[in-house]
Amino acid sequence: MALSARNRITGKIEEIEFGGVVAHVTLRAGNFVIESVITKRSAEELNLKVGDTVTAVIKSTEVMLEKN
Amino acid sequence: MALSARNRITGKIEEIEFGGVVAHVTLRAGNFVIESVITKRSAEELNLKVGDTVTAVIKSTEVMLEKN
Amino acid sequence: MALSARNRITGKIEEIEFGGVVAHVTLRAGNFVIESVITKRSAEELNLKVGDTVTAVIKSTEVMLEKN
Amino acid sequence: MALSARNRITGKIEEIEFGGVVAHVTLRAGNFVIESVITKRSAEELNLKVGDTVTAVIKSTEVMLEKN
């Protein structure tokens, strides 16, 4: 099973904060901190917990670039 | 100047491929490869070149999570 | 392996059109036609061909609703 | 009035869950279940109710593809 989304960053969940409908999940991946907002239902169905290893997946059209 | 987008991953451009309207830019950031599709105009205006240090910027609502 | 994206629509590829950097892929899924723009590289790496069965995957924050 | 977004999937609302700022709306469209996160204000202004016929609208650049 392969997905067209080209960006995959694997890390460990450091924090999960639940709202009414969405959840804010924070990962650490090497030196990077990745933050994700997904539905509360997905967080529950995936049974996400602090310490879990998960992969952030991002479609390349969603990635902007900044240059100094 | 601070932007609300919470994900920032700094790396070096390894490859730029230009199409008619958009460009495909590949970065290396530590162990991660990040790929971005932006307009050709932005790539030109930012004068992106292989070897440049740039930061990938991603809104947290665009980040999915995958768990094994 | 489970992804947080909540929308999955499986269909058959009817057409693939390649540009310089991105590809336009058209699926038929029951009565629905689904169109996707992904990178040309992903289309090539997935070896997408007309007639393939593939699943469109969409994050729920990307889905708007229209009411008559 | 025509919109550039190429994906339109019409179905019936099965469930609406309200959070503080956003709402999670679940549709059934033929064999497919479609889930959408929109602002609570849009859900209220459109007066969305279970049983309503609505159309999910998705820009093609937001559609990923998965192949087995």
Added chain:
Amino acid sequence: MALSARNRITGKIEEIEFGGVVAHVTLRAGNFVIESVITKRSAEELNLKVGDTVTAVIKSTEVMLEKN
């Protein structure tokens, strides 16, 4: 017919540039310049031409904020 997307900015098309699969459309709306990348097919089906009045439509989850 009402769409959940909350941002609507009406302006006049100043330029259209076609690539192989997508098109880059530039609008002027009051003092603002708005740029959009849509599929070439949508641009053709909508018969977009320089001088046309069109409305940019943006889902609120796609809008970032920057503060000085």
Added chain:
Amino acid sequence: MALSARNRITGKIEEIEFGGVVAHVTLRAGNFVIESVITKRSAEELNLKVGDTVTAVIKSTEVMLEKN
């Protein structure tokens, strides 16, 4: 510091509504009203307040076009 996102609309914050995880921010920019959903954390870290001048930033691939 320059970002690839091509759309920038500067206005004044008229209203901020906080949910559990995200915030709904409404700007006025000339004749246009712009609405944004960002994380509550970003709204707090940017210390967004009614009356602040902020800039809405939007990637061009997120902009749809509608024609009458």
